[in-house]
Amino acid sequence: MEKLARKEREFRMHRMEILEQAEKIFAAKGFHNVTMAEIANASGFSIGSLYQFFEGKDNLYTTMITEKLDLMYGQIREKVNMAEDLTEKITMLIGASFQFIEENTDFCGLFLRGETAPLSELMASLRQKLADDHSQHLTFIENILKKGIKSRYLRPLNSRAMAAALFGLIRSSAIDWMLLPAEESLNSKKEFIMDIFLRGVIKHEK
Amino acid sequence: MEKLARKEREFRMHRMEILEQAEKIFAAKGFHNVTMAEIANASGFSIGSLYQFFEGKDNLYTTMITEKLDLMYGQIREKVNMAEDLTEKITMLIGASFQFIEENTDFCGLFLRGETAPLSELMASLRQKLADDHSQHLTFIENILKKGIKSRYLRPLNSRAMAAALFGLIRSSAIDWMLLPAEESLNSKKEFIMDIFLRGVIKHEK
Amino acid sequence: MEKLARKEREFRMHRMEILEQAEKIFAAKGFHNVTMAEIANASGFSIGSLYQFFEGKDNLYTTMITEKLDLMYGQIREKVNMAEDLTEKITMLIGASFQFIEENTDFCGLFLRGETAPLSELMASLRQKLADDHSQHLTFIENILKKGIKSRYLRPLNSRAMAAALFGLIRSSAIDWMLLPAEESLNSKKEFIMDIFLRGVIKHEK
Amino acid sequence: MEKLARKEREFRMHRMEILEQAEKIFAAKGFHNVTMAEIANASGFSIGSLYQFFEGKDNLYTTMITEKLDLMYGQIREKVNMAEDLTEKITMLIGASFQFIEENTDFCGLFLRGETAPLSELMASLRQKLADDHSQHLTFIENILKKGIKSRYLRPLNSRAMAAALFGLIRSSAIDWMLLPAEESLNSKKEFIMDIFLRGVIKHEK
DNA sequence: AATGAATGAGTATTCATTCAT
DNA sequence: TATGAATGAATACTCATTCAT
Known part of the structure; x- marks a missing residue:
C-alpha cells in the first residue's frame, strides 16, 4: 500500500x-x-x-495546455469569488489575470498569441476546449457585470459585449507588456484598466 | 520595352x-x-x-504576411487621416479596422490568433517586423490621442496605455466575432466600443 | 507526346x-x-x-507479390491451354510450374513457404488475393481433371481433392528441391510426379 | 529436497x-x-x-516451435511404429499427421505456411533444425516405403521421391483444409490420399 | 523559362531488454 | 525471486529544395 x-x-x-x-x-x-x-x-x-x-507528442502538448489553462481559470475564479462587491470583483479579475500572466510568461506567450490555433484534426478536441473555455470565461465575467447592471451600478449595456471589452482590455495590456520587454510590472496597469473600464461602464448618477 | x-x-x-x-x-x-x-x-x-x-516556403509565408499587413495598416491610416476631428478619427480607426477584418477573415484568423509567433530563427525578421508594426500602430493611435489630451478633450492619462486600451477593445471585439460564428456584422460593435472608450477617456467637464 | x-x-x-x-x-x-x-x-x-x-512498404511488398503471382499463374495457364489432351495438359501444368519455380527461386522461397501469412490488417487484401488465387488455381486444375473423369479416362473421384493432390505433389517436390541444395534439375521430377499421379504407387501384380 | x-x-x-x-x-x-x-x-x-x-523473444519463439515440432514428430512416429504392415503404417502416418493438425490448428497455421522461414541470423539454428527435422521425417517415411519396395509390394521407384510425394499429399490436404473453413473433418481425406497414393489415379481398365 | 522527378535530412514512435527495488 | 519503469536503437515516412531536361 x-x-x-x-x-x-x-x-x-x-x-x-x-x-x-x-x-x-x-x-x-x-x-x-x-x-x-x-x-x-x-x-x-x-x-x-x-x-x-x-500517448504522443500531440497528447503531451494538449495535456500541457489543458492543465495549465484549468489552473489559470481556477485561480482567477477562486480569487474573484472571494471578493464581495462588484468593484472588488473586477479588481480581483484583473489582478488575478495579471498575476497568472506574470508568473507564467512563457506559457502565456504561447497561449495569448494563440499558437494553439491551427492544430491538426487530431487536436480538434483541444481547439474545442479552448473555445469553450474562452466562452465560459466570458460568461463568468458577464455574470459579474450583470449583477452590477441589475443593481443599477452599471449602465444597461449588452453584458456580453461588456465582458468582451473588459477581457480585451486585460488582454491587450498583457500583450503590450509581453511584447515590450523590461517594463514596469504588469500589475501597475491594473489601476489604469479599472479606471478606463469603470468610467466607461458605470452609470453616472448625475 | x-x-x-x-x-x-x-x-x-x-x-x-x-x-x-x-x-x-x-x-x-x-x-x-x-x-x-x-x-x-x-x-x-x-x-x-x-x-x-x-526564395522558399519561409519567404513565401513571410512575404504574404508582410504585404497583407502593410495593406491593412495602409488602409486604416489612410482612412483615419482623412478624418478631421478626434472623435471622427477614432470612429474611422475602429471602422477601418473592422472593415479590413470582415473583408479578410481568413487572414486575420491566422494573424489575430498569432500563428505567426513561434517561427524558427529564419523568420526572426518577420517576428521583428510584426512587433515593430504593432508598436508603430500603437504609436499611430497614440499620436491621435495625444492631440486629444493636448486639446484637453481627453483626460491626461498615459497615452500609450490609452492606445493599447483602444486597440485591445477593437481586437477583443474582433476575436469574439470571429470565434462566434453567424453573428451580426462586426461593424455593429463600433458604437459600443466608441461609447465605452470615450466615456472612459473623455475629460468630463464637470 | x-x-x-x-x-x-x-x-x-x-x-x-x-x-x-x-x-x-x-x-x-x-x-x-x-x-x-x-x-x-x-x-x-x-x-x-x-x-x-x-505508397509505402506494405504497398511495395504486396505489389511485388501480386504482380509476380499474376505472372506465374498467367504463364502456367497459357502453356496448359496450349496443350490438347489430358496427359499433355497435366505434363504442361507440372512443367510450367517447375519452370517458373526454377526461374524464380528467390520469390518462390518466399511464397511457397508462405512468409506472406501473418501480415497486418492493412494487408488483408493481399491475404484475400492469395487465398483467392490459390482457390482459382485449384479450380483451374480441377476443370482439367473433370474432363478426364467425364471421358472416363480418370476414375470418378472427388475432382477438387484430385486437384489438391496434384498441386500437393508439385508443391512438395518443389519444396524438397528448394530445401536440398545442389540437386539435379527440378524438372527431372516431372516424370516421377506424372507417373505417381497417373498410375499410382502399387505395383500392379499381373 | x-x-x-x-x-x-x-x-x-x-x-x-x-x-x-x-x-x-x-x-x-x-x-x-x-x-x-x-x-x-x-x-x-x-x-x-x-x-x-x-533468454529473449527469439528464444521463446524457437523454443515454442521446437518443442511443439518434437511433440508432433514424436506422436506420429510412435503411432506409425505401433503399426505392423506397410498399409497400416501409411494409414497411421496420414492419420496421426491429420490428428495432430486438427488438434493444433493454430500452431500448424504458423508452421505449415512457413512463417518460420526468414528469421534473422540469430535464429539460423532454428532454420537448420526445421530443415533437419523435415529431412529426417522424409527419411523416416522413406524407410517405411523402402521395405515395401524390398518386399515387392511397391514399385521400385526412387524412395525419397515417393516419401516426398506422400508427404506432399498429406500437406496439401492439410493446407486445403485449413484454408477452406468449416469443412468436413480433415481425417475424412485420409481414405482419398490412401487411395490416390496406393492405387493411382488412372481408371484401370481391367 | 518552366517543369516535376529525385533527393535525403529530419522525426515520431515502438518495443526488446535491463536492472533497481 | 519478481516486478515493470526506464532505456534508446531502430525505422517508415514527409517534404522543402534542387536541377536536368
Whole structure:
C-alpha cells in the first residue's frame, strides 16, 4: 500500500517534470519546432519514457495546455469569488489575470498569441476546449457585470459585449507588456484598466 | 520595352495569384501543415515555379504576411487621416479596422490568433517586423490621442496605455466575432466600443 | 507526346528495377527484416523516390507479390491451354510450374513457404488475393481433371481433392528441391510426379 | 529436497503456461507482430519473469516451435511404429499427421505456411533444425516405403521421391483444409490420399 | 523559362531488454 | 525471486529544395 503510494507519487512527479519542461520548450519554439528528443533531454528522461506518461507528442502538448489553462481559470475564479462587491470583483479579475500572466510568461506567450490555433484534426478536441473555455470565461465575467447592471451600478449595456471589452482590455495590456520587454510590472496597469473600464461602464448618477 | 513591360506585368500577376492562394491555404491550416506542392497546385503553377517567385516556403509565408499587413495598416491610416476631428478619427480607426477584418477573415484568423509567433530563427525578421508594426500602430493611435489630451478633450492619462486600451477593445471585439460564428456584422460593435472608450477617456467637464 | 512516352517508359523501368531488387531482398530476409533504406540502396534510388512509385512498404511488398503471382499463374495457364489432351495438359501444368519455380527461386522461397501469412490488417487484401488465387488455381486444375473423369479416362473421384493432390505433389517436390541444395534439375521430377499421379504407387501384380 | 522438487515442478508449469500462451498469440499474429508485453499479459506473468524462463523473444519463439515440432514428430512416429504392415503404417502416418493438425490448428497455421522461414541470423539454428527435422521425417517415411519396395509390394521407384510425394499429399490436404473453413473433418481425406497414393489415379481398365 | 522527378535530412514512435527495488 | 519503469536503437515516412531536361 505504501509502495503503491510512492510509485504513484513518483509517477506524478515525473509527469509534472516533463510537463514543466515541455511548457518551456513549446513556449519558446512552438509545437512543430520541438522534437520529442528535445523534451526528453530537457526533462531528464529517455524518449521512450515520454511515451509512458503521454500517448504522443500531440497528447503531451494538449495535456500541457489543458492543465495549465484549468489552473489559470481556477485561480482567477477562486480569487474573484472571494471578493464581495462588484468593484472588488473586477479588481480581483484583473489582478488575478495579471498575476497568472506574470508568473507564467512563457506559457502565456504561447497561449495569448494563440499558437494553439491551427492544430491538426487530431487536436480538434483541444481547439474545442479552448473555445469553450474562452466562452465560459466570458460568461463568468458577464455574470459579474450583470449583477452590477441589475443593481443599477452599471449602465444597461449588452453584458456580453461588456465582458468582451473588459477581457480585451486585460488582454491587450498583457500583450503590450509581453511584447515590450523590461517594463514596469504588469500589475501597475491594473489601476489604469479599472479606471478606463469603470468610467466607461458605470452609470453616472448625475 | 513593351515586351518587358508585359513580362513584368505577368510576373506580378503570377506572384499575386500565388500569394492569394497561399493566404487561403495557410490561413486554413497554418504554416507547418501546408506543403509547397499544395500551394503550387492551388495556384496552378509547378513547384519549381514557386521558387522563381519566392526564395522558399519561409519567404513565401513571410512575404504574404508582410504585404497583407502593410495593406491593412495602409488602409486604416489612410482612412483615419482623412478624418478631421478626434472623435471622427477614432470612429474611422475602429471602422477601418473592422472593415479590413470582415473583408479578410481568413487572414486575420491566422494573424489575430498569432500563428505567426513561434517561427524558427529564419523568420526572426518577420517576428521583428510584426512587433515593430504593432508598436508603430500603437504609436499611430497614440499620436491621435495625444492631440486629444493636448486639446484637453481627453483626460491626461498615459497615452500609450490609452492606445493599447483602444486597440485591445477593437481586437477583443474582433476575436469574439470571429470565434462566434453567424453573428451580426462586426461593424455593429463600433458604437459600443466608441461609447465605452470615450466615456472612459473623455475629460468630463464637470 | 514523345516526351510523355519517354517519361512513362522511364517510370516503368524504374518501377520494375525497384520491384526486382525488393523481390530479392524480401525473399532473402522476409518482410520485417528489410528496411526501405536497404531497398532504396539496392535499387539505386533514394528513399524518397521509393515513395513516388509505391505508397509505402506494405504497398511495395504486396505489389511485388501480386504482380509476380499474376505472372506465374498467367504463364502456367497459357502453356496448359496450349496443350490438347489430358496427359499433355497435366505434363504442361507440372512443367510450367517447375519452370517458373526454377526461374524464380528467390520469390518462390518466399511464397511457397508462405512468409506472406501473418501480415497486418492493412494487408488483408493481399491475404484475400492469395487465398483467392490459390482457390482459382485449384479450380483451374480441377476443370482439367473433370474432363478426364467425364471421358472416363480418370476414375470418378472427388475432382477438387484430385486437384489438391496434384498441386500437393508439385508443391512438395518443389519444396524438397528448394530445401536440398545442389540437386539435379527440378524438372527431372516431372516424370516421377506424372507417373505417381497417373498410375499410382502399387505395383500392379499381373 | 521436497521443496526443491516443488520449485522445479512450479518452474515447469510456469514455463509451459507461457509457451502455451505464446503459441496462441504467435500463431494468430506472427512473430514480429507480437510483443513480449502481450505474452506476459496473456500468461499472467510480468515482462521481467519471461526473461527468467527464456533468454529473449527469439528464444521463446524457437523454443515454442521446437518443442511443439518434437511433440508432433514424436506422436506420429510412435503411432506409425505401433503399426505392423506397410498399409497400416501409411494409414497411421496420414492419420496421426491429420490428428495432430486438427488438434493444433493454430500452431500448424504458423508452421505449415512457413512463417518460420526468414528469421534473422540469430535464429539460423532454428532454420537448420526445421530443415533437419523435415529431412529426417522424409527419411523416416522413406524407410517405411523402402521395405515395401524390398518386399515387392511397391514399385521400385526412387524412395525419397515417393516419401516426398506422400508427404506432399498429406500437406496439401492439410493446407486445403485449413484454408477452406468449416469443412468436413480433415481425417475424412485420409481414405482419398490412401487411395490416390496406393492405387493411382488412372481408371484401370481391367 | 518552366517543369516535376529525385533527393535525403529530419522525426515520431515502438518495443526488446535491463536492472533497481 | 519478481516486478515493470526506464532505456534508446531502430525505422517508415514527409517534404522543402534542387536541377536536368
